[in-house]
Amino acid sequence: MGVRYNAEKKKIGNYYSTPIFSFRCKCHLCSGWFEIQTDPKNTRYVVVSGARQKDEDWNPEENGGFAVHDTDGKAESIDPLAALEKTTDAQNHHKNVQVPRLESLMDLSEQCNADPYSLSLKLRRQFRQDKKVRLEKEKEDGKVRDRYALPTTLKLAEDDEKALEEAKDQWTKARQKKLLLESKQRKLPTMTSITSLSGSRGVASTSAAPGLTGLRARILSNTAKQSARQKIADGR
Known part of the structure; x- marks a missing residue:
């Protein structure tokens, strides 16, 4: 330093x-x-x-660099056939590639700049239509934000037909699942009441079994007495 x-x-x-x-x-x-x-x-x-100038030659090889060699040297002899071939290739490329490309660019430029007024009118009309659509979308987004108390800086997603169809399918499946669950919950108390009612009937029939047996015996005895009396009356 x-x-x-x-x-x-x-x-x-x-x-x-x-x-x-x-x-x-x-x-x-x-x-x-x-x-x-x-x-x-x-x-x-x-x-x-008051001082002397000190000349120091910098050697790139001593400092980890590369030696500087003579880059001029002797000019190589140019092959006339090779030079002619390069010239011919350049001419063919210019004629077959560059010229048609330039002509197509010029034609396109003429088409775009032939009638500036009509082009400007068309462009302004497109800008107005895009601005109208954008303002309507911003208005609808503002209504949605106000309805759900969303921040004004929140950007809502664009409408997508595929996303709407997927959301509808998910909503339909969820609703069907909910209705099925509610129907199962309604059937469960009815089955419980039927089971309890059938159980109570079984208990009542069991408790009433001795009374029915006595009644049957009385009916059979009365029937036997009547048949005996009928036979006696026929014998006389």
């Missing part, structure tokens, strides 16, 4: 329109003064007094 000095700067001349400056500094080691001037002609600095 170098050393920074506080210098006395002054203008001492011009090289054409470029000023020449002089810098007078004090050495930080020996307290001596040295002066440096700019050289715009050779684009360098010149040590005038």
Whole structure:
């Protein structure tokens, strides 16, 4: 790293329109003064007094770089046939590719700029239609936000036919499931009451069984007595 000095700067001349400056500094080691001037002609600095210029050549190989070689060298001989072939290929490419492309671009430019008024009118009409649709959508979105107390910065999703169909299918399936569950819940108390009623009837029949047996015995005895009396009456 170098050393920074506080210098006395002054203008001492011009090289054409470029000023020449002089810098007078004090050495930080020996307290001596040295002066440096700019050289715009050779684009360098010149040590005038009090010091000597030190020239150091930078070797790229010693600093991990690559050596600089002569890139000019001897010019290779040009093959006239190869040069002619390149020229012919360039001409064919220009004729078969570049020219048709430029012509198509020119035709397109003429179509777009032939009638600026009609194009501007069409563009403005399209802008008005898009603006009308956008304002209507913003109005509908505002109503939805006000209805559900949503923040004004919330952006609502665009209407999608596929999403609407999926939502309808999900709603239909959920409603059918709910109705089925409600019907099952309605049937459950009825079955319980029927079961309890049948159980009570069984208990009543069991308790009434001895009375029915006595009644049957009395009816049979009365029938036997009547048949015996009928036989006696027939024998007389």
